[in-house]
Amino acid sequence: LQIPNVSLNDGTSIPQLGFGVFKVDPAETERIVSDALEVGYRHIDTAKIYGNEEGVGRAIAKSGIPREELYITTKLWNDEQGRDTPRAAIDASLERLGLEKADLYLIHWPTPKQNTYVESWEALVELQQAGLTTSIGVCNFFESHLRDIISATGVKPVVNQIEQHPIFQQPELDAYLQAEDIKTEAWGPLGQAKYPLFELEPVTAAADAHGKTPAQVVIRWHIQKGNIVFPKTTSRERMVENAQVFDFELSGAEYDAITALERGEEGRVAAHPNEVN
Ligand code: NAD
Helix, strand or coil, X not given: CCCCEEECCCCCEEECECEECCCCCHHHHHHHHHHHHHHCCCEEECCHHHCCHHHHHHHHHHHCCCHHHCEEEEEECHHHCCCCXXXXXXXXXXHHXXXXXXXXXXXXXXXXXXXXXXXXXXXXXXXXXXXXXXXXXXXXXXXXXXXXXXXXXXXXXXXXXXXXXXXXXXXHHHHHHHHCCCEEEEECCCHXXXXXXXHCHHHHHHHHHHCCCHHHHHHHHHHHHCCEECCCCCCHHHHHHHHCCCCCCCCHHHHHHHHCCCCHHHHCCCCCHHHCC
């Protein structure tokens, strides 16, 4: 599998396509991540709250793949936000993962009601300086949250991991991220299979034209947009399918027709960042 890297604003780079393990049963995670590594994925996106870091760690250990060829992301859960608590949180995540250092550590949600995201970001800057993670970033932050953490520390997150798929693109937030050289990681890139994305005409038309599946067309749209994506599946066949997206290109018209599916707020399929605590 040849997967391109994307450059990040701290001088490092990340494989543009990875494998996400949200809602992957902890009891099955080792097998599923082992499949993903065998298929050729090298970038794994997990989180403390997913409860499956240990399974990810076992799959990594068994794979024998050199550490430097892997890119592992995990995330700080909301109840461990604060000025001092993230240190113990990342230590525990690394222990479960069997790693000495993460590649990317993210604040999982801004949780504006508890209002600890600025001090949590200050703590992540220190975790990076202490060598516990190569890069640091955030998830689900709005522009105001990003401005707050950048003005407090002078340190930009390398990514903002946000819900993004053809009917919900958050174009204004995306434009701000682009202007600030913060990469968009699109979570729920397939809309979490919560709406009939794969039956929409611009998607099926491009799939027919290229001899690809609708899922491949949607993943390709993200890739051409410059997003970092890690679609989730438990099926090995779909792991292969979802990675076969570097041997074709959507035309400008095909790309634009998919982009035009944007429906604003009504396209959101998961939680609103201000409502998650
Ligand atoms: P997704 O958009 O990747 O959708 C996953 C669903 O799509 C699967 O359940 C599967 O049924 C279906 N699917 C996958 N491949 C398919 C194919 N080839 N054909 C047909 N159907 C297919 O949703 P997701 O898992 O929520 O998002 C991906 C990753 O993003 C997660 O695993 C997780 O790592 C991350 N994530 C992060 C946050 C956050 O708050 N930071 C939130 C949700 C997800």
